[in-house]
Amino acid sequence: MKRALVISGGGSKGAFAVGVLKQLFHIFPNLDFDIFVGSSAGSLVVSLAALNQMDTLSEIYSTISNDNLFIEGNIVDKLGDTSLFDVTPAWNLIQNKYPDQAYDQLQASGKKVFLTTVCLQTNELNVFTNDALSIKPGNYKVVQTLDANHYRRALLASCCEPVFMQPIQIARNVAGAAHPEYQYVDGGVLKYVGIEMAIDAGATEIFTILLSPDKSTLVKDQFTNLMSILGETVDILTSSVGKTDVAITDQYAAALKYIDDVKTKMKMAGIDENDIKNYFTLPTANIFQDKEPIKIFKIRPDDYLGGGPGGLTFDPSEMQGMMAKGITAFNQFAANLPSGDVTWV
């Protein structure tokens, strides 16, 4: 049985995920993950969580501010440039917090990390991983990271929200990497949360941390001008991308459970196990064949976390509050966890 940790995008709201993980490892010290999937801010969190560097994550998400991540400028001056912000400080931070030894440690651990990005040239979802052989990709491309620098560049690209942060040439100056000219941005553009990658990598128990609430926030004010209506419409469309990601994987997990329940019923009716297997084996490839039932645990905030548009406001005190909310959210999750679901104690 493989267990995965999947974290969505959300910029500064990644602090909530850090709070969840701190409490998760505190309450369940034996809980370990084989697979890590991150989109955007989730990529940074899973990269360090895979190395058990929770102290580093806590430090980052309780002290960092916008100035430590990007250089803002005059936006009129930036028209014609690749982005409104320059992410050089974020690149320096990643190089500092994820040195070559960290990548070596990851490779030695046998853990698999998947970072989602979108290639601007091909418009494809590209998933960079330290172990490309461990996944059977679906509707996306898997790219093997060749060294620590390649991994760090993929990590930075995964965090770079287009328009705000410049696209990253992940293969630039990486020996042996194809298409050094290709530019990559935040995988959250196409994939809010990479549960699909965890399933494709063989995970059957998936812990998913989502950085936005399930319910829509009730807006009591009337929308009386074009901009407020347009802004709300963009919010609705954007959140629907995330809801669709989650809904599709929920349906897939439900379908696998249904198939498993039917198989169990057939077995109880006295049908031979080999015959059952034959009934469910079709000559054409399908996404359910030979798949085990999947358990997906979801942990998410009850309400909007803040952090500004796209989570681009990194305010240490606000992020500390988000971390506290993550701890509370995990406590609630653990309290409501059916004992039969706990396989790791």
Next chain:
Amino acid sequence: MQIRINLFKKMIWIFLFCNLTSITHAQTDTEFPKGFIMYGKLHSGLVTNFSSPDLFIGGIQLAPQYTVVPHLLRIGAIAGGFYSSKKIQGEFGPSVSLKLKTFNAKLEGATVGSIANINLLIDHLWGTNKQRQIGAGIILDTGNIITIGITTHRDYNLNTWLFQSEIGIRLTKKHKNPVI
């Protein structure tokens, strides 16, 4: 589906650009960044001593400056030529720009950079016809590209006042994001 995606893209762009141009007061200052900047300026106005008829003045200037206190102070020089009293003359001297106010751009309440600044320009100019002018002006710098302003100078040698307006354009290359 494709129509929906295209509509979505258009809406995002309209939303971003309309919001980015909403001007609000500064929180994080991005104006007067560290480094060198040079404007080319056209100026025109009048020269008066409040008794004899006023004279037209108009000219062109180069105004290089360097930021010595980021987000606050630039020092530099002005060199130019101008037409007045039916003669083409020259002028040069030091200048100081003090940033007074930054106008930030906001998106859904969060600052995403700046859009303009207002600065106080103080200079002293020596002219080729015994002019000795000290003056100041209020300049609006939009996008670190275009400036417009009004200036007043006192010529303490020729006992005249100069009231002018000016428009400038940045001549130095823009700082581009590095390719990573």
